[in-house]
Amino acid sequence: MYALEVKNLTKTFDGLTAVDNASFNVPEGSIFGLIGRNGAGKTTTIRMMMGIYVPDNGEVILRGTKVGQEFKNRVGYLPEERGLYKKMKVMETLLYFAELKGKKGKEIEKKAEEYLEKFDLADRKQSKIEDLSKGNQQKVQFIATILHDPEFIILDEPFSGLDPINTNLLVNIISEKKQQGKVIILSTHLMDFAERLCDHIAMIDHGKIILNGQLDEIKQRFGKRNINLIYEGDISFIHQLPFIEKITDFGNSTGIKVTEDSKIQELLKLLIENNVTIKKFDANDITLHEIFIELAGQEENNGGLHHV
Amino acid sequence: MFNYRTLAVMKRELREKLFSKTFIFMTLLIPLLMFLMLGFQTFVMTYEGDENTTLVIVSESEQITEKMKEEFKDRPFVKNGYYKIDFKTMNENEFGLFLNSVRQDLLDEKLTGVVYIPESALQNKNVEYFSKNPNNNVVFKKIEGIINSALVDLYFANKLISTKDIEYLSKSIDFNSFRISRELGVEKEGYGNLVVSFVLTFLLYFSLIFLGTMMMRSVVAEKTNRIVEVLLSSVNPLELMVGKILGTGITGLAQMAIWLSPLILVISTNWFTLPEDFIFSIKLPYILYFLFNFFVGLITFLGLFAMVGAIFDNDQDAQSAIWPVMMLIMIPFFVAISLPSNPTSPIAKIVSLVPFGSLMVMPARMSITEVPAIEIIFASIINLITMFGVFWLAAKIYRVGILKTGKKPKWNEVIQWLKYSG
Numbered sequence: 001m002y003a004l005e006v007k008n009l010t011k012t013f014d015g016l017t018a019v020d021n022a023s024f025n026v027p028e029g030s031i032f033g034l035i036g037r038n039g040a041g042k043t044t045t046i047r048m049m050m051g052i053y054v055p056d057n058g059e060v061i062l063r064g065t066k067v068g069q070e071f072k073n074r075v076g077y078l079p080e081e082r083g084l085y086k087k088m089k090v091m092e093t094l095l096y097f098a099e100l101k102g103k104k105g106k107e108i109e110k111k112a113e114e115y116l117e118k119f120d121l122a123d124r125k126q127s128k129i130e131d132l133s134k135g136n137q138q139k140v141q142f143i144a145t146i147l148h149d150p151e152f153i154i155l156d157e158p159f160s161g162l163d164p165i166n167t168n169l170l171v172n173i174i175s176e177k178k179q180q181g182k183v184i185i186l187s188t189h190l191m192d193f194a195e196r197l198c199d200h201i202a203m204i205d206h207g208k209i210i211l212n213g214q215l216d217e218i219k220q221r222f223g224k225r226n227i228n229l230i231y232e233g234d235i236s237f238i239h240q241l242p243f244i245e246k247i248t249d250f251g252n253s254t255g256i257k258v259t260e261d262s263k264i265q266e267l268l269k270l271l272i273e274n275n276v277t278i279k280k281f282d283a284n285d286i287t288l289h290e291i292f293i294e295l296a297g298q299e300e301n302n303g304g305l306h307h308v
Numbered sequence: 309m310f311n312y313r314t315l316a317v318m319k320r321e322l323r324e325k326l327f328s329k330t331f332i333f334m335t336l337l338i339p340l341l342m343f344l345m346l347g348f349q350t351f352v353m354t355y356e357g358d359e360n361t362t363l364v365i366v367s368e369s370e371q372i373t374e375k376m377k378e379e380f381k382d383r384p385f386v387k388n389g390y391y392k393i394d395f396k397t398m399n400e401n402e403f404g405l406f407l408n409s410v411r412q413d414l415l416d417e418k419l420t421g422v423v424y425i426p427e428s429a430l431q432n433k434n435v436e437y438f439s440k441n442p443n444n445n446v447v448f449k450k451i452e453g454i455i456n457s458a459l460v461d462l463y464f465a466n467k468l469i470s471t472k473d474i475e476y477l478s479k480s481i482d483f484n485s486f487r488i489s490r491e492l493g494v495e496k497e498g499y500g501n502l503v504v505s506f507v508l509t510f511l512l513y514f515s516l517i518f519l520g521t522m523m524m525r526s527v528v529a530e531k532t533n534r535i536v537e538v539l540l541s542s543v544n545p546l547e548l549m550v551g552k553i554l555g556t557g558i559t560g561l562a563q564m565a566i567w568l569s570p571l572i573l574v575i576s577t578n579w580f581t582l583p584e585d586f587i588f589s590i591k592l593p594y595i596l597y598f599l600f601n602f603f604v605g606l607i608t609f610l611g612l613f614a615m616v617g618a619i620f621d622n623d624q625d626a627q628s629a630i631w632p633v634m635m636l637i638m639i640p641f642f643v644a645i646s647l648p649s650n651p652t653s654p655i656a657k658i659v660s661l662v663p664f665g666s667l668m669v670m671p672a673r674m675s676i677t678e679v680p681a682i683e684i685i686f687a688s689i690i691n692l693i694t695m696f697g698v699f700w701l702a703a704k705i706y707r708v709g710i711l712k713t714g715k716k717p718k719w720n721e722v723i724q725w726l727k728y729s730g
Contacts, residue, residue, distance in 0.1 A: 024701035052540045077541035083534030099316040
């Protein structure tokens with residue numbers, strides 16, 4: 001059962017096709033990752049899903065019917081470019097955004113207090129937004145996104161500009177929401193996060209969906225002949241080995257692709273013989289990063305694709 | 309188009325504007341400023357600056373001198389000491405010497421002027437006036453009538469003619485103005501209507517520009533703050549625009565009602581007595597029409613300001629593109645304030661019946677002259693049509709514009725936006 005079906009979405013701006021015939025499905029109860037480098041068409045796709053942009057072609061189906069205001073009421077959206085009214089107070093802001101979703105009254109106010117408590121902002125509820133630090137403003141915006149208890153939570157690059165503590169806080173909330181059965185759609189260019197959080201993904205590049213489906217299956221499909229290695233020592237000799245197809249250095253780990261399945265054991269043997277200390281040798285494992293590079297090419301240096 | 313979301317946007321706008329310091333400040337400051345302006349104008353108009361006038365009235369005969377003394381001595385401006393007048397009797401030669409002796413005083417303005425009334429003035433009323441500023445109207449106006457009536461008195465003295473006749477002869481005509489209206493009766497007219505017309509036109513002008521600019525800034529701010537995208541995940545652009553415009557519109561209406569409250573009180577109660585010169589003949593229905601017209605105009609212009617705001621993503625660009633809208637406010641404003649000098653001019657009539665112009669000129673016309681009901685109805689219909697037309701246009705531009713940031717759009721791009729569907 002799919003919560004959302006995106007069918008053939010296309011959007012052109014001034015002759016430039018930002019999203020080109022994009023189709024994917026978002027299953028119920030999943031954390032869905034829309035991944036791709038900056039400018040790939042993620043935000044445009046999300047805006048069309050939200051009804052902010054009218055697609056030139058295609059449609060979005062919410063449990064069998066075309067999305068409309070109904071969907072807007074049930075969604076919490078955190079855009080990539082955050083924005084709040086600077087002169088408004090924290091509590092006022094939260095209540096206003098909830099009211100736009102049709103939720104008001106004591107109940108919501110209580111819930112807002114709870115969230116502020118949780119995010120360590122309880123003492124700032126009468127402060128003006130402009131008096132808060134940037135991190136705290138982001139927290140307020142995030143609370144505003146989820147305060148009305150939406151069934152769908154759409155987060156566009158939610159981790160950009162967050163410090164590690166707030167990133168953790170956000171990751172926890174996302175997991176919590178998933179357990180409550182909410183559908184979470186997050187767009188990111190950070191493959192690491194997508195890999196840790198998502199159970200379904202759609203990969204978008206130059207406006208086209210180049211891959212989509214369940215993350216486990218995808219990794220299995222692409223993971224054959226792949227090894228994820230963590231080691232100490234010198235492995236430069238393997239560059240000369242004839243059965244090595246590709247080596248990708250991730251800093252703390254290394255991805256190695258061999259030409260045939262059967263060569264994996266041979267590689268392990270050679271590593272040990274060459275006095276490399278092996279901390280982790282994970283056969284048939286591939287990172288999302290590697291998959292992305294395999295599919296979208298080696299443009300990560302100018303595309304802003306990097307790992308954390 | 310109007311639902312709880314629009315209402316929420318509207319309420320937020322109201323809260324933000326109605327309780328802002330700027331709003332409260334402006335609401336109080338503007339009437340104060342206007343009273344100061346009016347007070348200053350009245351002061352300039354009534355102040356003649358002729359205190360400390362010193363005159364010497366020289367007559368050729370004792371008879372004339374005595375008569376002049378008698379005529380001048382009870383005049384208020386002599387009694388209160390503003391004018392100091394010396395009376396002398398001299399013949400022509402003596403007067404020549406005298407004039408030479410006071411030449412320096414005249415040049416130094418220690419002496420304002422010297423009047424010479426020869427005996428022949430009793431035949432031809434030719435009187436001479438010597439001064440550094442011989443064309444000073446204020447002084448002339450004060451003494452001219454008095455000298456005239458003194459000469460007339462002397463001329464007819466001992467002739468068989470009654471004092472009543474002499475009084476009539478020496479009196480000049482006095483214009484009293486009355487306004488003729490369709491209603492029965494005539495009313496004596498003071499400056500009242502002109503003042504009210506000026507005040508209302510000014511308030512209208514100021515309010516449209518003040519609230520319009522506020523609206524434009526707020527639209528631009530929502531774009532630059534990127535709030536608009538969050539808002540659009542809940543509301544559609546039309547709901548957002550309508551909510552904002554109504555919120556600001558109601559703020560404006562409240563402000564105008566506050567500004568007009570003294571006027572309403574003067575009309576509907578007898579708590580105040582105005583000086584006769586300031587009595588005006590404006591009635592309550594006119595005030596109601598004015599408020600209705602103001603609200604229609606405000607909504608129209610807020611639509612235009614919101615539209616321009618939506619096209620740009622910074623205040624400077626928006627400011628420099630707003631001038632055509634400003635012209636639509638300023639040209640009618642100038643027509644309206646020049647109305648008192650010629651209320652029935654055909655230009656005023658035409659401007660009061662065309663879109664945008666009508667919003668300001670029609671109320672001004674109505675406060676000064678009688679306007680046929682059919683023209684008022686026509687103007688109202690024109691204004692309503694304009695309002696809906698502007699709304700339609702603004703909604704189309706706004707919808708596309710608020711999501712455009714970055715490059716400053718070209719005008720032909722903006723025209724393209726009108727064709728976007730959905």
